Amino acid sequence: MSETAYMTHNDQLYRYLFDHYQVRGELVRLSDSYRQILSSQDYPAPVQRLLGELLVATSLLTATLKFEGHITVQLQGDGPVKLAVINGDHRQQLRGVARWEGQVPNSDKLAELVGKGYLAITITPDEGERYQGIIELDADSLAASLENYFAQSEQLNTRIWLFTELTAAQPTAAGMLLQALPNGDTDENQDFEHLQALTQTIKAEELLRLDAQDVLYRLYNQETVxxxxxxxxxxxxxxxxxxxENALLQLGHAEALELxxxxxxxxxxxxYCGNSYRFDNTDLQQIFNDSTTLH
Ligand SMILES: [Zn+2]
Incomplete structure (x- = not known):
């Protein structure tokens, strides 16, 4: 085997299918994208972990889109973490942010972080109607909440595994998704249970460190993937x-001048990214003059 066979491929999303089952799978491990999302603010560690899970989950969900568009996965509640949101599109380009207040408990339990709240998933096709599904947060983990969401809104058997690791060198977040394909045959449940039992044996350190091919072999070596x-x-x-500039145009010239x-x-x-856009008087004149010549 060549040396490259042992290289880990971070920031790549793998989709897979089984020859004999109507079930799809996805696997992703993120480090660069995760690090960049964390770099915009000085997040407490539990918020960093939550954002990592949300980032991986959004990547996995975005990969299930059958059209071009984007997905926003948002957690909102009355706990110390007020908001955590990740937005991603069919090109797997992701961004996200979280807001928190006061002391955040060193916990991985959603109820202790987000409190009483909800999970909202907004799917926005580039062409077509926007769709939003909202469920109350009553599960301990984000993965379980997402599984509830799929059971309620899509009636699709879905399992999701999410792991994060914060190290000084690089933060890593990884996850897997297993989902019954719509219009599966009558053995669907049994098939899904079988593959879920296999996938369930994945360990955090394996998914966070092993090459994707090695993970898939370790889980499914009896199957054709x-x-x-x-x-x-x-x-x-x-x-x-x-x-x-467009936002300023919408605000109107008088309001902008007042600001x-x-x-x-x-x-x-x-x-989302910490970027600032600054406008002075000359900029404003240009923006509003350009807009009047256009109309
Ligand atoms: Zn930005």
Missing amino acids: RVFEPQPVSFKCTCSREKS LREQGQIKMHCD
Whole structure:
């Protein structure tokens, strides 16, 4: 075997199918994209772990899209973590942010972090209707909450495994998804149970460190698995100076000038990536002149 066979492939999403079962699988491990999402703020460790789980979950969910578009997975509640949200699209470009207040308990339990709250999944196709599903948070983990969501809203047998590891060198988050394909045959439940039992034996350290091919072999060596070409996953914020200009246009010239008078310059901050877009009087004149010549 060549040396590259032992290389770990982070920030790649693997999709796989089984020859004899109507079940699909996905596996992803993220480090660069995870590190970049964490770099925008000084998050407490439990919030970092929660964001890692949410990031992996959104990557896995985005990969189930049958069309071009994006998914937002959002946790909101009355606990110390007020909000945690990740947005990702069919190109596997992801961004996210969390807000918290006061002391965050060193816990992995959703109830202790987010408190009483809900999980909202918003699917926005590039073309077509937006769809939102919301469920109350009554499970201990994000993975279990997502499984409940799929059982309730899609009636699809789904299992999700999420793991994170925060080290000084690099944070890593990894996960797997197993889902019954719609229109599976009558043995669907039995098939799903069988594959779930196999997948359930995965250990955090295996998924966080082993090469994807090795993980799949270790879990499914008795099965015939078809693994598709992996898709790269990256951090990318969709904010831009142009979008900020459009927001100012929507605000209107008079309001924008008022803001400028109050603050000296208009600073628009993106929570997702920490970027700031600044506008002075000359910028405003240009933005509003350009818009009048356009119309
Ligand atoms: Zn941004």
